[in-house]
Amino acid sequence: MFVLAEMKHVIRIPPHDFKKRLNDAISEELNKKLANKVVLNVGLCIALFDITRLEDSYIFPGDGAAHTKVNFRYVVFRPFMEEILIGKIKSCSPEGVQVTLGFFDDIIIPPASLQHPSRFDETEQAWVWIYDTDGDTHDLFMDPGETIRFRVTAESFVETSPVGPENPDVKDAVDATEEPKVPYKLTGSINEPGLGLLSWWANS
Known part of the structure; x- marks a missing residue:
């Protein structure tokens, strides 16, 4: 009924969250973005399971936020056929x-x-x-x-x-x-x- 889906995304961390640990800030943003949402051909997203890889963070001109490419696994509701x-x-x-x-x-x-x-x-x-x-x-x-x-x-x-x-x-x-x-x-x-x-x- 529940599966682990491997995903990747670029997460934007606003400046007011720089005081938090990077993993914690990214986890919050991922759950805000995905929890209780349906991802096409993936399923209904429930909660973040873990973060498997973080790449370097970048700050772009005109935007004070940090942008980080993240690989992660998410708990998804998607029953298999005949279940x-x-x-x-x-x-x-x-x-x-x-x-x-x-x-x-x-x-x-x-x-x-x-x-x-x-x-x-x-x-x-x-x-x-x-x-x-x-x-x-x-x-x-x-x-x-x-x-x-x-x-x-x-x-x-x-x-x-x-x-x-x-x-x-x-x-x-x-x-x-x-x-x-x-x-x-x-x-x-x-x-x-x-x-x-x-x-x-x-x-x-």
Whole structure:
């Protein structure tokens, strides 16, 4: 679920931080810049692990800050494919079940990846597994807040950096209805024995 990503960056240390140890000042700047941010094709950055190399610091004309090239390792959230995780149901909709891990909410289990057969209950706003036992069917609801075990089946990264209009002479009106892009999203599945709500399998 968590991996160490090797990165490098040029860090700017402002003059008021010169009184700090260089490693401490750089660590603070790296965490300010990266913690809780998604790096494209890397994952969700959690915290600095260590600094592996510091190059010489330079002060450029017109800028009193020190610029230092740093090689470092960062703790990143990026589950591997087919990894099994445990989270909580955040919400349900006709598009599927949204799962949260507490620190990461962009996980969706689409309808085709739920236990079969399942249906969406509009009244309860919850997905229901229609469980068959020797001809008798039971509705097993997937309610928000329930603990769920799922398999990671896909991931997607989206570039969310702002870009200007293709024609700089044309100022397009911003579409207020456009949903914000999700930089990093996971897709999960529970359509196999042992996956789904933990309560389903507690007594099996």
